[in-house]
Amino acid sequence: MFISGCTEELCGLGMLTAQIPHTGAQKEQPALPLSANPVVPQWVSPGREPCSLVPAGLWSLEYKRELTTPLCLTARRGHAACLRHLLHRRANPDLAPGGRAPLHEACLGGHTDCVELLLEHKADPNLRSDEGLAPLHLCTTQDSLGCAKLLLRHGATVNLPSEDSGETALHVAARHCLCDHGRLYLRHGACVDARSTQEETALGVLCRQAPGASEDCLQFCRLLAAHGADIDARDESRRSPLHKACGAANASLACFLLRRGADVNAIDYNGISPLGCALQSAAFKRDLRPHLTVQLLLNHGSQKIWPAAFIKVLKSCAAMPEIIEVLFNSYLQIPVSEKWTEAVPEEHQLFYESLFRLAGTVRCLQHLCRSAIRGKFGRKCHCLIPMLPVPKPLHDYLLLEPEGVVL
CATH class of the missing domain: 1.25.40.20 (Ankyrin repeat-containing domain)
Structure with a gap:
């Protein structure tokens, strides 16, 4: 029975x-x-x-x-x-x-x-x-899409904030990279730039995701932008979505934001730029190839690190010679100091030997030509260099592609 x-x-x-x-x-x-x-x-x-x-x-x-x-x-x-x-x-x-x-x-x-x-x-x-969470805030998996549809059909308030964090269902969908949920909420009138208690928008939440999280994250980012999301929305720390994408070593999201006009030199309350965020987190994200984000920012016109502070970057990023190479080659000339040898790990001797050989010397003519071209193109390096009638290896060289040695 x-x-x-x-x-x-x-x-x-x-x-x-x-x-x-x-x-x-x-x-x-x-x-x-x-x-x-x-x-x-x-x-x-x-x-x-x-x-x-x-x-x-x-x-x-x-x-x-x-x-x-x-x-x-x-x-x-x-x-x-x-x-x-x-x-x-x-x-x-x-x-x-x-x-x-x-x-x-x-x-x-x-x-x-x-x-x-x-x-x-x-x-x-x-x-x-x-x-302080409504049922929509608990729709956190792909399997819950049907639940979210039913809730909205029965009168759930799509912009209802949670009591503590002030996040809406769209924030929750962004945190879990649930693009289909986000599309559903936006179709039902979700405010694309709704702010949490930390002044964070759904786009800001989304851009903290690691690059391996899901292709849905990039699709979600496009969705939010198509609905008018503020690309440079700042949170309470004055950090933009680009700061967060760079801190997460998410080059694909950072590239999308830059193409949509994000400020590559935005400064937060601590005086840190997106490039600074990328360098600060690089040591903890070695598997995510953080040099791609650094290279991307420099090709979009990011201000360089003050030369006297290069030793600090070397100490924190010495285990990632690709970052050091990209940064070093972005300068026309930067003095190589003997003090740098103290920060060099043994497993990357080949690269650092080529670097220290430049102490007291002038960079090669090829590099000087690269610096002149990059200086002329400025923040448009990423789009103008690929249009030059030269072989692809030269495109890569001009765009600071790492080679494993410096000349």
């Missing part, structure tokens, strides 16, 4: 009988009444899924008691048939003794059928959890 199946399901979740953990002998408690809205204790460990009560043994002091309902548990696990039965028994779809209502749990798990059932039974699509 269907009812027996649901009862068995709830028993399996620890809902109809409960054993209270203690240090003495276990005592079997009377069965809980078959109410549709019982508030039932469950025991959870930090960082772990809630679990039913153990039949025997001692409990770790790290475990804490939380409250839940049958409806919350069935929604969390996506048991639509059991959920339907409870709702037909007049279970309250908005009851949230543990902080999250069944609708929050269903959205978090991406259970579209459960979300539909709850909304059909008048669940509040804008109900906030104890964390």
Whole structure:
């Protein structure tokens, strides 16, 4: 029978009988009444899924008691048939003794059928959890796209900010690179430049993603720009999306922003430019080839590092000779100091030997010609150099492509 199946399901979740953990002998408690809205204790460990009560043994002091309902548990696990039965028994779809209502749990798990059932039974699509999050804020996976569609169809407010961070559903979609979610929200009137409490827009959130996150990130970036997103929107630290893309060593996003007119020399409250962000984070992002971002910025007219501060860059980026080569070749001439040898790692001796041989000498004529051409083209190097009627290797040389040695 269907009812027996649901009862068995709830028993399996620890809902109809409960054993209270203690240090003495276990005592079997009377069965809980078959109410549709019982508030039932469950025991959870930090960082772990809630679990039913153990039949025997001692409990770790790290475990804490939380409250839940049958409806919350069935929604969390996506048991639509059991959920339907409870709702037909007049279970309250908005009851949230543990902080999250069944609708929050269903959205978090991406259970579209459960979300539909709850909304059909008048669940509040804008109900906030104890964390100040609406159901739309919990649509954080590709599987939750159907949940988001249902919420909006039943009156969810697309621009509703979370209570603590002030982020909208569009911010959340950007953080998780959910381009389809973002397209859905924008179609329903989402404000493309809505600000969080840290004055961050969805574009700013998106540009913090690592380059390997997903091709969807670049597609999402195009989507936001097509809807009029402010390319140079500054957060409370005066950092632009370009600062964040460069700090994440995301050359593809940085390239897109620069082509859309982002300020390559924007300065934040700490006086740091996008190039400075790229250099500061390079040591922690070696696998992401941060020299590509540095090269890109210089080819778009970024101001160079003050020559006297080159030693600081060498110390932090010496393990990435490609960055040192690109930066060094962006100058017409920069004095090579013997002090630099202290910062050089042994595994890149070939490159640094070629660098130190330039101490007290003038750069070769080929490099001087490169500097003259780059100086003439300025911030248009990236688009004018490829148009020159010269072989591709010369294009690469003029665009500061690393060669492994300096001459």
